[in-house]
Amino acid sequence: MSRSLDDLRPEIRVLVDPWLADCQAQGIDILVTCTLRTNEDQAVLYAQGRTMPGEIVTNAKPGQSAHNYGLALDIVPLVHGKPDWSGNSPIWQEIANLGQARGLQWLGAPDSSFIEMAHFQHPQWKTIAGLA
Secondary structure (H helix, E strand, O other), rough: OOOHHHHHOOHHHHHHHOOOOOOOOHHOOOEEEEOOOHHHHHHHHHHHHHOEEEOOOOOOOOOHHHHHHHEEEEEEEEEOEEEEEOOOHHHHHHHHHHHHHHOOOOOOOOOOOOOOOOOEEOOOHHHHOOOO
């Protein structure tokens, strides 16, 4: 599993780079927690809360996540130097608004079929990945 922005495909980098710059300009410190994910990594995450201990964190099986194609990233804002995983603070909505303004799809939106506050992806990832 990678955290490197260099592992993202160019199609999403053109959206991500300006978004992260916008966040920085607003004084929002972002930690990238995941970019590219192998199918094996995806299988482990999918098993969590099903056949392995923990809460369910994804509904995507291997090959069904934008992460598997370098077209998504997970982030967490740092507040006073510490990750804010709550998803409840206003900073999350500000980050989401900035990302959506740059063309990213946010899976923390109320209309998402599975809420993942930290997940941003290319809105056409399935087409780019050859799945649609």
